[in-house]
Amino acid sequence: MDQQEINIKLSAADVLRQGAKAAWPIGLGYIPIGLALGVLAQQAGLPWWAVAMMSTMVFAGSAQFICVAMLAAGASIPAIILTTLVVNLRHTLMSSALAVYLAGVNRKFLALFSYGITDESFAVNMTRFKNGQWDRWQALVVNHSSNLVWVVATVTGSLVGQLVPQGAFGVDYALTGMFICLLVFQLNGRIYIITGLLAALISVGWYLLIPGDSYIVGASVCAATLGYLLKRRYRSSK
């Protein structure tokens, strides 16, 4: 397999370094969000070790925020688990898209890799995979180094978070900035631009009309399908 040949040429230290280099914008974005989550969790009565447990076992930022809010509101455990499932269904799409680049890889690796598939690691890894020059080990480093930063940031937030001033140095914008740039990287061709515009239009409309988080999956599936149909129609009319 070519994947393995690449690995032999790259030392473990190279893989770690390149993975960490690709992951630093994610870490930068996770620090303020993780601190904020830790503070909220502490205010909701969760001890620091519960925050550590949650970030290690769940590793899903938005679901964790919702969990803390639901705990504070006195929701039941099954209700929180069900909500988590709904919020995280969008990752089935990301996992499917990654499968194109991880064809034939052994299941043990995939089981370890899947744990770290988040919106952020997905976006970074897909961009790199698409450009070539990226292999699964580097992608794994991106996933797990992001998780490490996340655990440390959330636990720190639950311990000392109130001491950090809100919105310092615009750090709240780190993930938005990262998504903007990764979106730019994806725009290589007219069909990608059209699909992106359709997704923006549909997601805003969906977000305004329908409560909850279904707008992410709903708009992505609709826009990708419309984009695909347009592409096919354009191709057959040529």
Place this chain on the structure above:
Amino acid sequence: MTFSDYIFLFGGMGLVTYLPRALPLLYLTHKQLPQWLIDWLSLIPVAILSALLAPSLFADAVDRSFSLGKPELIVAIPTLIFALKTRSLGGTVLVGMLLYWLAGLLLNT
């Protein structure tokens, strides 16, 4: 909540987080994917990124109303231009943060 409550809660949440991430990969990587699915999946990243971003730029999160003047959106325009010109991920993140910080200082005074 007791320790076992937390184990049960986070264990359940962990499971429903992990399975949607793992099952498609475990299944699809060992199948020959049809070309139409590959074509469709290639449009998923741009669609997801756009769907994640657009509402945070064009809608107010508090009451879910349409909004065209959010600092997030105003800052996004120069950030987008910077990303298009330089194609630098780290640089774009830092420029976005700096502009957002400045926007916050200007709007709060």
